[in-house]
Amino acid sequence: MALPQTIPLLGWSWDDLIFVVLAGVMLGGALMVVIGRNIIRSGLYMILSFAALAGFYVLLGAPIVAAAQVLIYIGAISVLILFAIMLTQSKAGPSNLVFHHQAWAAGVAAVGLAVLLLIVILFTDWPAEVADGVAAGTAAIARLLFSDYVLAFEIVSVLLLAAVIGGVFLAKREEALDPGERQVDEPTLARQPPPDRPRGVAASEGP
Amino acid sequence: MSQSLDAYLILASLLFAIGTFGFLARRNAIAMLMSIELMLNAVNLAIVAFGAYVPALAGHGALIALFVMAVAAAEATVGLAIVIAIYRNKRTPLVDEYASMRE
Numbered sequence: 001m002a003l004p005q006t007i008p009l010l011g012w013s014w015d016d017l018i019f020v021v022l023a024g025v026m027l028g029g030a031l032m033v034v035i036g037r038n039i040i041r042s043g044l045y046m047i048l049s050f051a052a053l054a055g056f057y058v059l060l061g062a063p064i065v066a067a068a069q070v071l072i073y074i075g076a077i078s079v080l081i082l083f084a085i086m087l088t089q090s091k092a093g094p095s096n097l098v099f100h101h102q103a104w105a106a107g108v109a110a111v112g113l114a115v116l117l118l119i120v121i122l123f124t125d126w127p128a129e130v131a132d133g134v135a136a137g138t139a140a141i142a143r144l145l146f147s148d149y150v151l152a153f154e155i156v157s158v159l160l161l162a163a164v165i166g167g168v169f170l171a172k173r174e175e176a177l178d179p180g181e182r183q184v185d186e187p188t189l190a191r192q193p194p195p196d197r198p199r200g201v202a203a204s205e206g207p
Numbered sequence: 208m209s210q211s212l213d214a215y216l217i218l219a220s221l222l223f224a225i226g227t228f229g230f231l232a233r234r235n236a237i238a239m240l241m242s243i244e245l246m247l248n249a250v251n252l253a254i255v256a257f258g259a260y261v262p263a264l265a266g267h268g269a270l271i272a273l274f275v276m277a278v279a280a281a282e283a284t285v286g287l288a289i290v291i292a293i294y295r296n297k298r299t300p301l302v303d304e305y306a307s308m309r310e
Binding site: 015019023026027030031033034039042043046049050053056057060061062064065068069072073076077080081084085087088089098099100102103105106107109110111113114117118121122126127140141144145149152156159160162163164166167168169170171173 | 211220221228242252255258259261272278285288289291294303
């Protein structure tokens with residue numbers, strides 16, 4: 001069964017329908033991220049927004065970017081953010097006051113920025129044609145990555161290593177910061193066993 | 208509609224504006240980081256759209272978007288680690304109670 005060339009009632013092409021649906025999902029998800037009261041739901045709506053964005057990348061003929069979007073954003077960053085949410089929320093639940101008192105100023109700034117960007121976009125003549133070789137696919141991109149962009153590739157790998165080390169260092173508990181202190185503590189702990197566990201029990205457990 | 212650069216750029220600018228509002232208005236530090244991710248994604252959408260429509264950028268756009276994703280992953284790692292480290296001292300994720308860092 002073949003699909004008709006255009007959508008029967010609206011007269012749009014199928015790409016247009018996909019575009020409109022993805023745009024609605026992406027912008028609606030982003031709005032729910034920003035104005036949602038429950039922050040865990042904000043995180044889940046962010047995943048929805050990222051997924052719609054992956055659909056846009058497919059529509060634009062960049063499947064490798066769509067795959068990376070799913071792997072990196074949905075698979076890694078969203079899970080990291082959800083874990084951070086669960087680590088930092090107090091037991092009192094979501095707070096009543098979601099926004100700052102100056103939220104109206106933020107709204108004015110955001111609307112002003114959107115209007116400015118829309119004016120710039122609508123009053124500029126952009127190239128209307130899809131470029132040749134856009135569907136140049138993953139092989140061409142990989143060739144470009146390891147020829148022209150190889151220096152940037154290496155720098156990004158070093159940056160990621162530095163970020164991993166920095167993240168581990170920052171999120172580490174401070175008790176483990178100084179290894180010298182633990183070596184001092186261990187003999188005193190051995191000399192004074194906790195009162196609820198007498199020494200004879202620990203010794204009798206040996207083979 | 209889906210075959211014009213304007214539509215994608217309008218979409219990217221709307222997403223960027225939403226992210227800007229979230230970053231400026233939310234009180235929760237992690238919600239602010241999520242808004243930053245939305246803004247980075249908006250820029251990525253614009254980059255990929257330019258890569259698809261400008262002949263000189265064919266292929267380069269997708270690569271630059273991949274680099275932006277890698278840097279965003281590094282940013283999220285360090286940013287969330289900083290938020291968790293502050294939370295461990297302050298016991299709150301709300302940024303307007305972090306005012307003691309001003310002094």
